[in-house]
Amino acid sequence: MTHPLPPKPVLGSSRGTKRERPKSPDLSLENARRKRRTFRWPTVDSKISAKLGGDGPLGIRNISFNSDGQGFNWHWTKVLDAGKNERRSDEDQVCLAYMQDRIAVAFPRTGVKVWIWSKGNWTSQRSILRQNVTAIRFVEDGTALVGGTRDGVLWYSEIPNGTLRAYAFLKAKIQSLDLMPSGTHLLVGVGTFSVLVGIRQADSKGSVEQSFTCKETETKSSGSGFGAVFATDGQAVLFGSVQGCVLVWDRKRGNIVYGLEHEEEDTVQAVASFDGPTNKEGFLVTGTKGGQLTWWSQPVAAPQGDEPHKRAKLEG
Template identity: 20%
Template structure:
């Protein structure tokens, strides 16, 4: 391998014998264009936790995924007027958050599109389905430029500074490609599925959580596992979620064992274990999030436990009042407040300093399965079980 002190661009260099062929498929079909607002009265979720909202606080509703759950959503990294969604209807759309028009459809999937994302510079968008088909499209031409078939895909993640795509699969493999050339590296699994993954801010390492509770820190250049956290120190159940702090020295993992663990990336040692409050028989830590500006972390569980943790003291700072079914947590770009999505169909904003609920946005008639916030903090876009994706304005809270 190359000298580890060479420039960062060389750190991502891949050997020629690791190149896989590019699969050429037909150009995408751009004929679909449906931006009507969703007016259907969809059934409530099986959990019965969502009900018809008394109001719709959204600025726009995208209903391209008709009669089908919208599973995932991401916003363009530099242009908040562009979003991509994937659904249970085996379809993915790139669309305008300004007027709801379809920019183009990412065609060719034959199973639920469960992961989507834009490259760091927004020039490409990737879509992946549960069968394992991953496709990448150029934004300027709306044309497919790369495709690959793996095992069942659990997640995809773009590198934050290079055209490099990472993916984790149900059989435990982690794949990395240069796009669109298709140069390939694999991070060999050992049986349990690679349930979640994050590329760390240094661009040279990734953290992957597995279904058996293990956590591995991978070197992206050597494709070797530098550290493995398991056994006595690791989680006792599947790792469902990951986040890193602002400089990537720590990673926070949440699992089905109702714990969240803070792991030091350099040493591979668990430095804190947070035992989250269990509020239901069937409960798990569904989302974790590091503040990028304060020594805080937030954990959310399916049972409705929402806790703000103080990292230096390793203790609960605040317990927030929240209904069951927390799906995802994201901090605001400013770092003082954070947002949650819930199976009751609402989005909420909390103040991390006192744990108080600041605002609540309604409009969905079923659970919110995913959401994303624009880089400028102006809007939030959801993906819901009610077949719609909604755009909510995040105008500053009145003081």
């Protein structure tokens, strides 16, 4: 690596005016090499990193992609007053789901309200009377909703007139839901662990097929600050952060493949995966409480052979 300072000048025969030592340039995070920490799993380097600038708190809470990866030109406008006349206090947390022409908002005390865009207006649908909902997501092209509750019930209901039925009982607060691209499985973030639930069963019930947990995440009272997220067309799972290192898991085997190492004193609050268009690589993006955005290569799917030690080379 080239030293950042210029070579020391050669001294002349006589002593002249003392030259001031030039200042070292500010090195960006992507080029500066942090002191490596030791984990039970390998870690990889990021592709690029950038810090948000501005006044006030800059913590990144959520990251989303659109279909073609192009930038949005935002025009802010009021869509509807979802909380009008709702019995809720300032401490009550609501959650939202959006897909195509429909919006769902879950209120802890009154249930889930759904609106569908029809003939130029947002039309209210029949509410889902399930209290203490902490996560919701549209499935089946928006014709149904899945949700999780504070007491660990994973439920399903068609829109607008479906029957509410339980998929699974997980005995802990459900914090996040992510749908596998094939639509066959849900990834459920449940505090200090996450589970893979098959949702296309003949008996219309969910089946817990895999669990993602380790002793390091189990000792944390709050678990993952960003929930649980699928990557690489559902072959990988991102869940848990240990000392700033985000864990990447093999979905089928349920083991840690490697980690995405961040600054230890910063907290990772958002993770998103973009699989990319055809014939182009996707990527991961992480965001921290300190306003750091970092891009990573997509995890490479493991070979599908019988030997568990064989794995595709990861692009660092």
